[in-house]
Amino acid sequence: MIRTRPLRLGTRGSPLALVQANMVAAALRTAHGWDESAVEIVPVKTTGDRVQDRPLAEIGGKALWTKELDRALLDGDIHFAVHSMKDVETIRPEAIRIVAMLPRADVRDRLIGAESITALPHRARIGTSSPRRAAQLRHLRPDVSIVPFRGNVDTRLRKLADGEADATLLAAAGLERLERPDIGVAIPLDVMLPAPAQGAVGIEARADDSETQALLAAIDHGETHACVATERAFLAALGADCHSPVAALATTGGGLRGELLSEDGAYHVTGHRTSADPAAAAELADWLLGQAPPAIARLFAGR
């Protein structure tokens, strides 16, 4: 196909976002036999990137990563947007559709600063701004304290090196894509379940732009797409947002696993369904909420 203008790919401008954008551009060029100029990368600064000094939950949650890109998409400034699916809210604007996902990377978190969670020094200070990671850590190690840690991967590693914390947790996927796969140790999935959609890169287009959607369909990884859709259905059924300490993982062979925690990690409930379809996700969410002690249930009171 001959394109008279380049396809405009919108992305955040962080180093990780740009790597992921380039992965998508390369996949499209390969799938369609396009040359270098066929896809133009358009970095868009988001509120989440601008405001680095306050917790995300305080300035408005996950929408901060997508709002400006949504606008660019709806205004026709870009043809499609590339996101870490972990950072995309469960409820999306009607006019925007998640069209494709790249093959998922390692879904685990990596611990940097100790050999394992058990091996963390007594009362270690852990740098993380993720409510899920904080609650999971405190559940496993009630003695540790949590230090807020925002910023991109390099910023967080620098804060750790500067002694602002004794250890931190980062997604293996991000470290891999930034070509630092060996930093720290992978935490086994039976010790720590990842965030819903962790490790998945997704692509959104306008719901009415069937031409762009057809081009993107060529690079959609069906298995990743299905598993991430199930994890997102689980979040949606919980009425969860970024304030909610929730973990989930769906795999084609292993079904769906989910975990809800109280913010302080004192309580958690976990469950498993052998099927990884969205109906099982909604059912597991309801079952977990039914099991949950008040300290967890109140976090989902708004649903």
Ligand SMILES: NCc1[nH]cc(CCC(=O)O)c1CC(=O)O
């Ligand atoms: N919330 C930030 C964010 N969004 C996606 C990733 C990593 C890549 C991924 O999980 O797909 C990260 C960094 C991290 O959690 O370590």
